[in-house]
Amino acid sequence: MDYFLQSVFAAYKLLVEFDADVWFIIWTSLKITLTAIVVSSSFAIPLGIWLALHQFPGKRLLHNTLNALMAVPTVMIGLILYGLFSRQGALGWLGLLYTPAAIVAGQIVLVLPILLSVTLSAVESGDGQLIPTLKSLGATTMQQVRLIIQELNLLIVAGIVLAFSRAIGEVGAAMMLGGNIAGLTRTMTTAIALETGKGEFERGLALGMMLLLIAFLLNGVLQWLQNRQR
Numbered sequence: 001m002d003y004f005l006q007s008v009f010a011a012y013k014l015l016v017e018f019d020a021d022v023w024f025i026i027w028t029s030l031k032i033t034l035t036a037i038v039v040s041s042s043f044a045i046p047l048g049i050w051l052a053l054h055q056f057p058g059k060r061l062l063h064n065t066l067n068a069l070m071a072v073p074t075v076m077i078g079l080i081l082y083g084l085f086s087r088q089g090a091l092g093w094l095g096l097l098y099t100p101a102a103i104v105a106g107q108i109v110l111v112l113p114i115l116l117s118v119t120l121s122a123v124e125s126g127d128g129q130l131i132p133t134l135k136s137l138g139a140t141t142m143q144q145v146r147l148i149i150q151e152l153n154l155l156i157v158a159g160i161v162l163a164f165s166r167a168i169g170e171v172g173a174a175m176m177l178g179g180n181i182a183g184l185t186r187t188m189t190t191a192i193a194l195e196t197g198k199g200e201f202e203r204g205l206a207l208g209m210m211l212l213l214i215a216f217l218l219n220g221v222l223q224w225l226q227n228r229q230r
Helices: 002-016 020-053 059-069 074-085 100-124 130-136 141-151 153-168 172-178 188-198 201-229
Strands: none
Touching: 002 020, 002 201, 020 100, 020 141, 020 153, 020 188, 020 201, 059 100, 074 100, 074 172, 100 153, 100 172, 130 141, 141 153, 153 201, 172 188, 188 201
């Protein structure tokens, strides 16, 4: 027990004294995840609204597929993208493997089904008169998308928060695609695995504490959004 308490104190000290290596890893994780969320949101949210606005064969199948993709293990995403980004792969010429861009790509693939599913569900479960009203007023598709985002902004932001929490805690794809390179692709989750394996428990614990703090903050945001929605 003394060992654990000493490790907690040492981890806390690393954070409050702004240990350069620890905080660089934290910044790398946040930067990669924020980039993935911005890119995927700018694509998935308008697409999700567009899909909700239109009826087409296979829409129910699309819903089921998105739900299934949300449960795909992250290591499987890493395996597929590793095959594409490796030197012999179809996208090997891009030179993305073991770079931050590769981790960003993995996180985009990870969160796209979440953002699409949440956006689709938000639009379809919203005010049933909203879409017919917009269409009767002659709004174009782009105008409908913009107005729906304004109307359902809290639900959409909740989906973004959920996607962020899923991406920042991911380890399998980040390890495979980024290689856990110090000063370049080492994220909080991959560093925790490395530091613990090296016996540097307090450094792994410091990063784990930060991940836990982020999880609490994200949960607080979700609770606030749910209260605003009521």
